Amino acid sequence: MERITYQDIPDGMFQKLKNIEDFINQSPLNESLLKLIKLRVSQINGCAYCVDMHYKELKHINETELRLSSLVVWKETPYFSEKERAVLNFSETLTQIDNTPINNEIYKTLEEYFSKSEICYITLAITQINTWNRLMKTFLFTPGNYKVSM
Template sequence: MEKIAYQDIPDGMFQKLNNLEDFINQSLLEKSLLKLIKLRVSQINGCAYCVDMHHKELKHINETELRLSSLVVWRETPYFSEKERAALNFAEELTILSNTPINNKIYNTLETHFSKKEISFLALAITQINTWNRLMKTFLFTPGNYKVNS
């Protein structure tokens, strides 16, 4: 059951967050990679609403069932490219924070696949989905109701 209903959220709050989403989506990062990261981070954070949303969005852009069902164990599968693996590893590192900077090996691997601008956008996208996860876990929007816009 929702703790905070959509109509009780402060005016402009979601619009500001959606403006940031638009900014991220205008980057050179592949939309499918961004959606993959969003789903993985939502899985880590246990955000049922966001897992449902991003799973549906990935299905909508023809992501395979095999990759979707294997995302939770991506390290043990051959289904993800080296570029995707670098981004997923970074997403996990930035989501499960420790009291130390991002591991140099993880960052160096990122640099083989992404420019500094792209790494900056990746970091922003990861922090953004973490924000959404935390909001949805607070508001408790009901999972299953999300519909993908065509």
């Protein structure tokens, strides 16, 4: 049962977050890469609502079942490019952040594939999905009902 419904959310709160989503989506980053970030971070955070949403969105843009089912164990599979691996590693590190700066090796790997501007967008995308995960885990929106409207 939902703790907080759409009707309970303060006016403008979700719209402000959606504005950030729009900003990220207008970046030069690939849609599939952004959605992989969202799904992997949501898996790490155990956010059922967001896992359902981003799984369905990736299926909608023709992501393979093999890659989707293997995302949780991406390090042990050959299905992800080195560029995707750099982003997934960074996504996990930033999501499971501790009291130390991001490791230089992880950052340097990102620099092999992305400009500083793109790294900024990636960082924002990771922090944004972490925000959504924490909201959904607090509000307890019911997973399974999301319909892709792209």
